[in-house]
Amino acid sequence: MRPSAILESALYVTDLDAAEAFYGEVMGLERIAKVPGRHVFFRCGRGVLLLFNAEATRQPPKPDARLPVPPHGTTGQGHLCFSATAEEVDQWKTRLEGEGIAIEADFEWPSPDKQLKGGRSIYFRDPSGNSLEIAEPRIWGL
Incomplete structure (x- = not known):
């Protein structure tokens, strides 16, 4: 078996508001989801661009989290x-x-x-x- 495509790609940003303005206004991407202080997601063709505040995504999910996404993130x-x-x-x-x-x-x-x-x-x-x-x-x- 092999994957047929990359569905989503992630970048880690230092300022979500500036990233949202850049990718929405300059790059013309459609915003599809946002959690202030944590992430903003954009549609790009048949894929999705995920922009994360790395510090927020390094936190483990709360025990009662609706979506228990494991911690992740990077620096640089x-x-x-x-x-x-x-x-x-x-x-x-x-x-x-x-x-x-x-x-x-x-x-x-x-x-x-x-x-x-x-x-x-x-x-x-x-x-x-x-x-x-x-x-x-x-x-x-x-």
């Missing part, structure tokens, strides 16, 4: 890559720069097939310092 900056077409990568770069968000890198990935480009990626940071990427799926042969 994470990474997430959003999928986009070549044209959309250009549009995202323009949008992000217009919002005053620095593009840290913008390049074409090498391809084993010298006749084809490997695909383009741009990198930038969210308000918590997480490394975000927008890339063409062909960087992974998709």
Whole structure:
């Protein structure tokens, strides 16, 4: 057996309000759940982006918790890559720069097939310092 897809991805943030504004307003994602001080969740295509306050998620669930999710969390900056077409990568770069968000890198990935480009990626940071990427799926042969 093997999983068919990644259903959800998590990033840990230092300021939930700033993260909610960034992912909702700048990235245009639809908020689907929120618990103040703990988490905010967004729909992204067929998946879900989970943004957690790491300190809150390290606490064990209360004995009477409706959903006994085990403690989890991390410290430091994470990474997430959003999928986009070549044209959309250009549009995202323009949008992000217009919002005053620095593009840290913008390049074409090498391809084993010298006749084809490997695909383009741009990198930038969210308000918590997480490394975000927008890339063409062909960087992974998709």
